[in-house]
Amino acid sequence: MPFDIEAEDRRTAIKQKLRKYFDGKIVRKDLTKKIKEGANVPVYVLEFLLGQYCSSDDPEIIEQGVESVKKILADNFVRPDEAQKILSLLRQKGSHTVIDKITVSLNIKRDRYEAEFSNLGLSGVPIDEEYPTKFDRLLCGGIWCIIRLEYDSNSDYDSGIVSADGDHLRSKKKNQNDTPIKIINLNPIHCNISFGGPVRVLRIYAKEYA
Numbered sequence: 001m002p003f004d005i006e007a008e009d010r011r012t013a014i015k016q017k018l019r020k021y022f023d024g025k026i027v028r029k030d031l032t033k034k035i036k037e038g039a040n041v042p043v044y045v046l047e048f049l050l051g052q053y054c055s056s057d058d059p060e061i062i063e064q065g066v067e068s069v070k071k072i073l074a075d076n077f078v079r080p081d082e083a084q085k086i087l088s089l090l091r092q093k094g095s096h097t098v099i100d101k102i103t104v105s106l107n108i109k110r111d112r113y114e115a116e117f118s119n120l121g122l123s124g125v126p127i128d129e130e131y132p133t134k135f136d137r138l139l140c141g142g143i144w145c146i147i148r149l150e151y152d153s154n155s156d157y158d159s160g161i162v163s164a165d166g167d168h169l170r171s172k173k174k175n176q177n178d179t180p181i182k183i184i185n186l187n188p189i190h191c192n193i194s195f196g197g198p199v200r201v202l203r204i205y206a207k208e209y210a
Contacts, residue, residue: 028054031062035069041077045099045144048189049073072099076146078119086120095150095184102186103142104132115183118142127183135188148185 031050032043049072053065078086078100090096101118104127113132116123132138 028062031066035066035073040079041073042144045077045189046073078117080119080121083119083121087122090149090151090181091153094152095148097146097148099144099146101142102138102145102147102188104138106132106139116142122179122181125179125181125183127186131183131186138188143188145189146187147183150182150184151180152182153180 028050031054032046035041035046035050036043046069049069050065053068054062056062056065076097076099078098086096086098098117098120100120103116103118104113105116106112107114107124113127113129114123115125115127115138117125135143137143
């Protein structure tokens with residue numbers, strides 16, 4: 001079949017427009033398959049990272065981006081069998097970024113929202129109400145997120161005792177329902193496949209890797 005110059009020009013023009021208007025949200029399926037084969041990662045999580053680091057037609061930039069994605073997955077994606085390793089690292093460093101599926105529930109007794117980490121195995125971690133308010137899917141089955149955690153073993157804890165003035169007394173002694181782990185920042189990852197073919201265009205709530 002003879003080479004169709006007009007069709008190739010159309011494809012090039014479409015690709016240029018996609019790069020212009022959807023920069024950072026275009027993913028090559030072959031790159032997804034290349035990394036997916038060696039990593040047990042949800043496809044749209046992988047596509048989000050590839051869209052951030054491999055949004056280029058330059059082979060060198062793409063190769064560097066692929067290596068960056070592999071490093072992020074190795075350092076930050078939580079695998080269930082490595083949960084304790086990640087928690088130990090968090091305690092040693094004081095802060096760490098993880099990629100995990102988060103589900104949020106309202107603790108009526110304590111009148112606060114709490115997060116449960118699917119792969120990290122944590123539950124009852126306090127989370128600011130702005131997150132479930134803004135991203136209600138956290139309350140409905142959970143979302144994969146990029147989460148910045150902090151480990152503060154020296155924090156004061158609510159002793160559960162209320163003074164005559166109505167103030168909650170603080171104590172250095174850890175309450176059994178509290179945790180030294182805090183959520184500093186959370187970016188949900190969500191995608192919407194708009195195009196098939198050689199590329200996928202994603203709608204991402206998370207704008208940057210924290």
